[in-house]
Amino acid sequence: MTLLRDRTVQGLTIALGVMLIVSALVPSWIVNQLLFAFARAIAVIGLMVLWRTRLVSFGHALYFGLGAYTVAMLGRFTGITDAFVLIGAAAALSTLLGFLLGFILRRYRDIYFAMLNLAFSMILYGILVKTELLGSTDGFSVAAPTFVGIAFEDAQDGKLALLFVLLVASWAIAVAVQGYLRSTLGRLTTAIRDNEIRVEYLGYSAEHAIHIKYVLSTLLAGVGGGFMALALGQVDPDSMVNWTASGELVFVTILSGPGSVAAPFIGSFVFEILRTYAAEWMPHAWQMIVGGTLLVIIFFMPGGMWALAMRLVGRGKGHGAEGMGR
Amino acid sequence: MDTAFTILLDGLVFSSYLFIVSLGLTIIFGVMKILNVTHGAFYAWGAYTAAFLIGLAANAGWPDWAGFVIILFSAILVGLVLGLILERGILQFMYHRDEVLIVLATFGSFLVLEDVILLVFGVDPYFAYQPMALLGSVELGGITRDTYGLTLIGLAAVVAVVCWAGLKRTRWGKLISAVIFDREMSETMGLNVTRVYMVTFTVGAMFGALGGAYVAPTISVAPGFGIDVIVLSFAVVVIGGMGSVPGAIVGALSVGLVRALAVHKFPQFELFIVYAVMATVLVFRPEGLFPPIKLRKI
Numbered sequence: 001m002t003l004l005r006d007r008t009v010q011g012l013t014i015a016l017g018v019m020l021i022v023s024a025l026v027p028s029w030i031v032n033q034l035l036f037a038f039a040r041a042i043a044v045i046g047l048m049v050l051w052r053t054r055l056v057s058f059g060h061a062l063y064f065g066l067g068a069y070t071v072a073m074l075g076r077f078t079g080i081t082d083a084f085v086l087i088g089a090a091a092a093l094s095t096l097l098g099f100l101l102g103f104i105l106r107r108y109r110d111i112y113f114a115m116l117n118l119a120f121s122m123i124l125y126g127i128l129v130k131t132e133l134l135g136s137t138d139g140f141s142v143a144a145p146t147f148v149g150i151a152f153e154d155a156q157d158g159k160l161a162l163l164f165v166l167l168v169a170s171w172a173i174a175v176a177v178q179g180y181l182r183s184t185l186g187r188l189t190t191a192i193r194d195n196e197i198r199v200e201y202l203g204y205s206a207e208h209a210i211h212i213k214y215v216l217s218t219l220l221a222g223v224g225g226g227f228m229a230l231a232l233g234q235v236d237p238d239s240m241v242n243w244t245a246s247g248e249l250v251f252v253t254i255l256s257g258p259g260s261v262a263a264p265f266i267g268s269f270v271f272e273i274l275r276t277y278a279a280e281w282m283p284h285a286w287q288m289i290v291g292g293t294l295l296v297i298i299f300f301m302p303g304g305m306w307a308l309a310m311r312l313v314g315r316g317k318g319h320g321a322e323g324m325g326r
Numbered sequence: 327m328d329t330a331f332t333i334l335l336d337g338l339v340f341s342s343y344l345f346i347v348s349l350g351l352t353i354i355f356g357v358m359k360i361l362n363v364t365h366g367a368f369y370a371w372g373a374y375t376a377a378f379l380i381g382l383a384a385n386a387g388w389p390d391w392a393g394f395v396i397i398l399f400s401a402i403l404v405g406l407v408l409g410l411i412l413e414r415g416i417l418q419f420m421y422h423r424d425e426v427l428i429v430l431a432t433f434g435s436f437l438v439l440e441d442v443i444l445l446v447f448g449v450d451p452y453f454a455y456q457p458m459a460l461l462g463s464v465e466l467g468g469i470t471r472d473t474y475g476l477t478l479i480g481l482a483a484v485v486a487v488v489c490w491a492g493l494k495r496t497r498w499g500k501l502i503s504a505v506i507f508d509r510e511m512s513e514t515m516g517l518n519v520t521r522v523y524m525v526t527f528t529v530g531a532m533f534g535a536l537g538g539a540y541v542a543p544t545i546s547v548a549p550g551f552g553i554d555v556i557v558l559s560f561a562v563v564v565i566g567g568m569g570s571v572p573g574a575i576v577g578a579l580s581v582g583l584v585r586a587l588a589v590h591k592f593p594q595f596e597l598f599i600v601y602a603v604m605a606t607v608l609v610f611r612p613e614g615l616f617p618p619i620k621l622r623k624i
Binding site: 054055056104108110111112114115116118119120122123125126127129130131242243244247250254284285286287288290291292293294295298299 | 361416419420424425426427429430431433434435436437438439440441442444445449553556557560561564593594595596597598599600601602604605608609612
């Protein structure tokens with residue numbers, strides 16, 4: 001497989017060009033869907049990097065929510081509306097928290113890793129729900145962003161501008177993560193999953209590698225949350241910080257499959273579309289669809305949607321095998 | 327003094343509730359090493375079934391005390407049906423796979439079962455106040471409380487004793503202990519581990535449903551209320567040590583009392599403090615305060 005030339009970066013660049021043109025043409029409701037899908041996908045890339053090492057976090061809504069609330073609070077209390085500054089602040093704060101908690105979490109594996117993340121995220125949830133100043137369970141609204149001084153009169157133009165920024169950011173993140181995964185440190189990802197002791201014997205520190213991976217995932221979750229806050233124009237604890245939000249991120253990760261950095265974008269878009277139509281046609285069956293899909297993927301398609309797409313394109317061999325193993 | 331007593335009393339009631347709900351979770355983890363997210367759905371199903379049947383019984387003119395029989399019946403029914411469906415239908419195919427994948431599978435099942443509730447029972451809340459109204463309220467040391475809430479403490483004590491006796495004094499309990507101790511060795515000795523798993527999961531599900539069924543009369547049973555219970559019972563089980571029954575008692579008491587203290591003294595920290603305790607325990611004693619004894623295998 002390594003003998004094949006990796007054309008991911010070229011593919012991503014072409015996809016970026018296509019997406020930029022497409023998003024300028026599509027109706028506004030699809031622009032919104034794309035905003036939500038790509039914002040979530042950025043966070044999911046981080047979870048995918050963890051998932052490749054067989055680490056599942058039931059608490060990444062901590063960083064997703066922190067990113068979202070950072071953006072919202074800066075806008076509300078300091079009047080900063082520049083999208084780049086806001087997202088940068090969200091990224092910085094969530095990375096800092098991830099770096100600090102990473103010292104503890106890098107020693108944990110399996111369900112203990114999942115549980116400790118859950119506990120940390122529920123602490124933030126507990127604080128937000130009881131803070132009147134931040135609207136408790138209702139949350140509060142986020143001001144429309146500006147872009148290096150340019151403010152858009154028309155809300156729809158603003159959304160489109162945000163989508164352009166988000167698309168370029170997604171491209172940059174995907175390319176960077178792809179570079180990371182192909183580096184020695186990134187290749188340790190699957191090695192640690194397979195046998196941590198052997199990795200140690202090779203002279204690498206598994207804990208160190210996991211710490212880096214963890215910080216990367218928190219950075220991406222923070223950025224994704226920040227974009228989500230701007231896209232929704234609203235933050236609230238139940239849809240962004242509660243454990244169900246973490247569960248949603250995990251679900252999209254499994255749905256997308258670990259095969260490629262491009263997978264989360266596809267998985268996340270399918271997730272948004274599914275949710276929109278489910279809310280319309282079967283309002284009380286949304287969770288059933290999510291849960292049922294999760295079970296189907298675990299049992300029948302360990303490589304997720306990416307493996308399915310690859311099989312349809314006819315490049316299936318080898319790609320799905322990076323799935324979940326037994 | 328009065329506040330201290332109130333906190334103690336409310337804390338005990340809440341602890342008892344937590345203990346009953348978390349017991350099933352810890353038993354299932356102890357025997358099967360499965361972190362069962364579906365537990366929240368067992369709880370919700372227990373509550374819905376009990377509330378629905380109590381409502382039916384009241385309309386049919388049954389006496390109010392029948393509610394207590396219905397609660398017990400609902401717990402057993404839900405545990406048997408859902409526990410067996412889930413264990414036989416899904417989990418039995420996953421035992422050889424990764425722990426984390428099993429968690430995800432139970433998470434998927436939880437989501438499905440949550441929506442099946444909506445399909446079966448609809449979205450309107452249910453009220454089943456009859457058993458609570460029957461017992462009225464009682465004054466203890468100057469504060470008035472529902473008698474029904476206080477009976478939770480009694481129920482928790484009974485459940486604890488039944489569980490202890492079941493594990494230590496019956497043949498089934500000894501089989502389960504053997505499987506907890508060493509699964510492969512038990513299998514080699516001719517023990518039917520598949521059946522032990524099935525029974526354990528069903529009994530665990532019954533305890534989860536019992537928690538929901540018993541709480542049903544005190545609240546309005548509405549969609550989505552299994553969600554908070556999962557993380558609370560995770561906190562209890564983690565604090566005590568996953569898989570340990572005495573641990574569940576300690577965990578339930580810690581969470582219950584700490585939360586009661588927060589509710590009365592620092593209401594804004596009510597949720598925060600529970601998870602802060604959970605995180606602290608995980609950081610300093612990842613195996614919990616009362617880790618189950620582990621044999622060192624060579």
